[in-house]
Amino acid sequence: MFAPGFLTNGPVLTAIVVGGGAAIVSGIVGVFTIMRGQSFAGHALADVSSAGGSASFLLGVNPLLGFTGMAVIAAAVMGFADMRDARERDLLTGIVLGAGLGLTALFLYFDITSMSTGGAAITVLFGSMFSIPASIIPLTLGVAAGAIAAIVATYRPLLVSSLSAELAEVQGVRSRVIGLAYVLALSLAVALSAMTIGAILSTALLIGPAAAALRLADRPGTAVVLSVAIGLAATWGGILLAYDSFYWTPGHGWPVSFFIVTLVLLFYVAATLLGSRPRAIRST
Amino acid sequence: MTISPEALVVDHLSVRLAGRMIFEDVGFTLARGGFCGLIGANGSGKTTLLRAILGFTKPASGEVRIGAAGASRGSAPVGYVPQKILLDPQLPLRARDVVALGLDGRRLGLPLPSRTRDARVDEMLDAVGAADFAGQRIGDLSGGQQQRILLAHALVRRPQLLLLDEPLANLDVRSAAEIVALLRQLCDAYQVAVLLSAHDMNPLLAHMDRIVYLANGHAASGKTDEVVRTDVLSRLYGHPIDVVHVRDRIVVMAQ
Numbered sequence: 382m383f384a385p386g387f388l389t390n391g392p393v394l395t396a397i398v399v400g401g402g403a404a405i406v407s408g409i410v411g412v413f414t415i416m417r418g419q420s421f422a423g424h425a426l427a428d429v430s431s432a433g434g435s436a437s438f439l440l441g442v443n444p445l446l447g448f449t450g451m452a453v454i455a456a457a458v459m460g461f462a463d464m465r466d467a468r469e470r471d472l473l474t475g476i477v478l479g480a481g482l483g484l485t486a487l488f489l490y491f492d493i494t495s496m497s498t499g500g501a502a503i504t505v506l507f508g509s510m511f512s513i514p515a516s517i518i519p520l521t522l523g524v525a526a527g528a529i530a531a532i533v534a535t536y537r538p539l540l541v542s543s544l545s546a547e548l549a550e551v552q553g554v555r556s557r558v559i560g561l562a563y564v565l566a567l568s569l570a571v572a573l574s575a576m577t578i579g580a581i582l583s584t585a586l587l588i589g590p591a592a593a594a595l596r597l598a599d600r601p602g603t604a605v606v607l608s609v610a611i612g613l614a615a616t617w618g619g620i621l622l623a624y625d626s627f628y629w630t631p632g633h634g635w636p637v638s639f640f641i642v643t644l645v646l647l648f649y650v651a652a653t654l655l656g657s658r659p660r661a662i663r664s665t
Numbered sequence: 666m667t668i669s670p671e672a673l674v675v676d677h678l679s680v681r682l683a684g685r686m687i688f689e690d691v692g693f694t695l696a697r698g699g700f701c702g703l704i705g706a707n708g709s710g711k712t713t714l715l716r717a718i719l720g721f722t723k724p725a726s727g728e729v730r731i732g733a734a735g736a737s738r739g740s741a742p743v744g745y746v747p748q749k750i751l752l753d754p755q756l757p758l759r760a761r762d763v764v765a766l767g768l769d770g771r772r773l774g775l776p777l778p779s780r781t782r783d784a785r786v787d788e789m790l791d792a793v794g795a796a797d798f799a800g801q802r803i804g805d806l807s808g809g810q811q812q813r814i815l816l817a818h819a820l821v822r823r824p825q826l827l828l829l830d831e832p833l834a835n836l837d838v839r840s841a842a843e844i845v846a847l848l849r850q851l852c853d854a855y856q857v858a859v860l861l862s863a864h865d866m867n868p869l870l871a872h873m874d875r876i877v878y879l880a881n882g883h884a885a886s887g888k889t890d891e892v893v894r895t896d897v898l899s900r901l902y903g904h905p906i907d908v909v910h911v912r913d914r915i916v917v918m919a920q
Contacts, residue, residue, distance in 0.1 A: 416756060534773050541770035544756070544763065544803075548818070551719060551745045552771045595755045599802045604757040 387624055396510040396577075396620050396637065398518055402525040403573040404586060404612035409532055410570040411591030411612075412604050413563060416543040418467070422459060422564070424584040425474045427571040429455040429481030431580035434505045435488035445520050448572040448580075455481060456568035460561040485580075508579030510620065510637040521573065528569035535562050540601055577616075578638040586612060589645035596649075596656030611652075615644035671730075672697045672825040672858035673718065678727035680710070680717050686882060687713045690727070693877050693886035695858045697825055700849055702869040702889075703862040705879030711862035712748070714879065715828050718860075719745060732825050744819030744827040744857070748834060752811065754804035760814045761786055761799040767818030789817040792851060809840050813847075820851060827852075829861035833868055841868045848872075866893070867914050893917070 387393060414423050433451025437444040455477055462473055485505070492501040503509060532539070538559045542549035546556050574583035594608035619641030627634040673695040680687045687710040695701050705711050716722040718729050731743060758766075764786045769776065776782075790799045793813040798806055803814060812832060819827060829848070833841040849872040852859045863869060866876065866889075876893065877886040878901065885892045885901050892898075893915055898906040905920040 412757070416753070418753075533775055536775050537766065537770050537772055540758070540762075541766045544752075544758065544766065545747065545750045547721070547747055548745065548750075548767075548815075549770065550721070551743060551819075552767075552822075554771045595757055598757045599759055600762065601757050 387621065390624070391515065392511045392513070393620065393624055395513050395515045395518065397617060399513050399521050399573075400510055400577045400616040400620060400637075400641075401613060402521045403570075403577040404590070404616040405609050406525045406528045406570040407574045407583075407586045408590050408594075408609035408612035409605050410528060410566050411587045411589075412594065412601070412608050413532065413539055413543065414567060414587060415591050415595060416540075417563070419564075419567070420584070420588050421471060422474050423567055423571055423587045425478035425481070426452050426455055426459075426568050427575045427580045427583040427587075428478050428485070430568070430572045430575045431505050432481045432484035432488060433572075434575060434580065435485050435492060435501060438492045438501045438505070439488055443517060443520060445517050445524065445572065445576050448576050449524055449569060451481070452568035452572040452575070453565060456564045457561075460564040504579070506579050506581045507636065508575075508577055508582060508638045510577055511623070511634075513577070517576075521576075524569050524573055528566045528573075531562050531566035531569075535559050539563055578641050582638050582642050585642045585645050586616070589642075589649050590615065593645075593649045593652035596652040611645075611648045615641050615648060618644050670696055672699070672732060673860065674730040675714075675718065676728050676730070678714075678717060678729065679725045680713055680722055681725040682713065682722070686725075688879060688882045688884065691877075691879075691884040692727075693875075693884065695826070695860060695875065697858050698852060698856045699858045699875055700852050700873050701858070701860045701875040701877060702866055702873045703860055703877045703879065704864070704866045705862075706864060709879040710882070711864075711879055712830055714877075715745075715830050715860075715862060718828060719743065742822040742824035744822070744824040746812070746815050746819050746827075746829040746832060748830040748832075750811075750815065752804045754802070756802070756804050758803050759800055760795060760803050760806060760810075761790060763803050763814050764789055764799075764817045764821055767821040785821060786817075789821045792820070792854070793817045793847065808835055809844075812844070816847075816851075820855065820857065823855060824857060827857045827859045829859070831862050831864070833861075833863055833865075838868075845869055845872055870913065870915065 414420055430448040430452035433447035434444050437447025459474060459477060489502045489505065538549060538554045541554060542556045542559055549556050571583055571587060574586040578586055590612035591608040593611050594604045598604035598607050619637050622640040623634055623637040671694050675691060675693050678691045679689045703711050713722060717724050765782060768782060768785060790796045793816050795813045795817060798810055803811060832844060836844060845868055848859055873889060876889045877884055878892050880901050881903055883901055885897050893908055895906060895908050898908060898917060907918050907920050909916045
């Protein structure tokens with residue numbers, strides 16, 4: 382099943398490093414995204430980041446810079462708006478998402494018509510891991526470190542405020558500051574995975590491994606570790622399968638993103654089946 | 666450290682929400698180790714008063730002082746048990762994790778293993794009678810069990826003041842009596858002042874040594890038999906009220 386030359390191939394190694402970084406960060410941040418009920422915000426940030434990604438093709442700059450810049454701006458807008466009411470939060474998120482995708486449509490149109498880079502649309506929306514330039518690795522590691530540092534620093538306040546914002550504030554936690562730090566970490570995580578598996582599919586890497594981990598773990602640390610492990614398994618497994626697929630249908634391989642998202646789904650289904658058994662016993 | 670005898674001073678407090686006066690000129694004090702019922706009908710402003718004490722609602726006038734200094738939120742520990750928390754059953758937190766978060770949830774950085782912290786958490790789990798289910802996910806526990814865990818979460822920092830919003834609202838008569846007896850016991854053991862709201866004072870009668878009675882936008886406070894009287898409550902409500910003692914229960918009704 383292993384095609385020859387897997388670990389000596391330059392683009393494959395870049396994909397392993399960048400995809401691995403995206404999987405680790407998404408795995409960590411995703412656990413908190415689900416606990417805080419902000420999956421929709423995560424998806425919206427990814428869609429908005431695609432405006433930055435598509436603009437970077439026009440400007441000829443590092444695409445990760447584009448994805449990250451746009452996601453951080455949108456996160457700041459969403460973080461500073463006081464959104465205690467879940468309905469209002471969803472509305473604002475939806476509006477920001479719509480505006481972002483409008484810009485994406487504009488930039489991609491220019492990409493395709495004026496630059497004749499027809500592949501840009503596929504790359505931005507659905508990712509193309511084997512065409513990521515190796516020069517992106519240092520910035521990837523920086524973005525990943527930033528997101529992980531934000532979560533590590535705010536770990537306990539994040540947990541209490543996921544339990545209840547009121548209980549957090551009684552202890553003196555400034556839930557708005559914590560919420561802002563979290564949403565910035567979320568924007569970095571989402572930009573990274575948008576860069577690797579595409580803006581549209583990045584939600585799968587953010588939510589899927591974390592959701593599977595939450596089915597199995599009953600402690601926050603365990604959930605984070607499991608989520609990272611599942612994310613890495615899906616990402617690296619997907620890269621391997623995509624590399625092999627060049628030999629299944631000679632001439633053209635299958636997209637990595639397809640394999641990653643499919644593996645994430647399989648892990649989630651397996652975790653649901655595994656996780657439901659002991660609980661059913663406990664509740665009777 | 667000088668210990669102020671008063672754990673809570675509410676001084677001429679008025680709160681207005683969306684232009685409507687909720688209550689006016691409410692004043693009472695609560696000593697350490699005191700057990701006080703905050704009694705009033707639905708909509709009388711009990712939750713608003715608790716939120717004003719916690720600093721969640723800014724008063725129109727008057728002030729709240731907690732502990733020795735006129736301390737603000739966070740600096741002087743105040744324990745709070747909200748009426749209802751929507752707990753996602755998938756929350757990856759065991760009951761004991763929730764108690765530990767009551768101790769150091771405001772701290773930055775990852776929690777390092779600490780025997781002192783574990784000991785304090787264990788002690789508090791024992792104190793609320795939750796040692797048996799400490800290892801289970803918080804979302805898998807029954808409502809009564811969750812309440813005990815939230816109580817331990819609130820008390821683990823050893824606050825001088827503990828506020829509970831309608832802790833008896835969803836409990837049957839026996840569980841309510843158990844919780845009241847437990848609160849009285851914790852109140853004595855930790856010398857914490859307990860203020861709990863309830864729409865029915867009867868489950869509290871055996872244990873509470875003070876009462877704050879909210880009605881008609883005003884409050885009367887003092888010992889139970891000083892406040893729950895025909896003349897005092899008639900003045901508070903602004904119309905004639907009968908206070909009837911039936912065996913060991915008290916019934917308050919309009920004439």
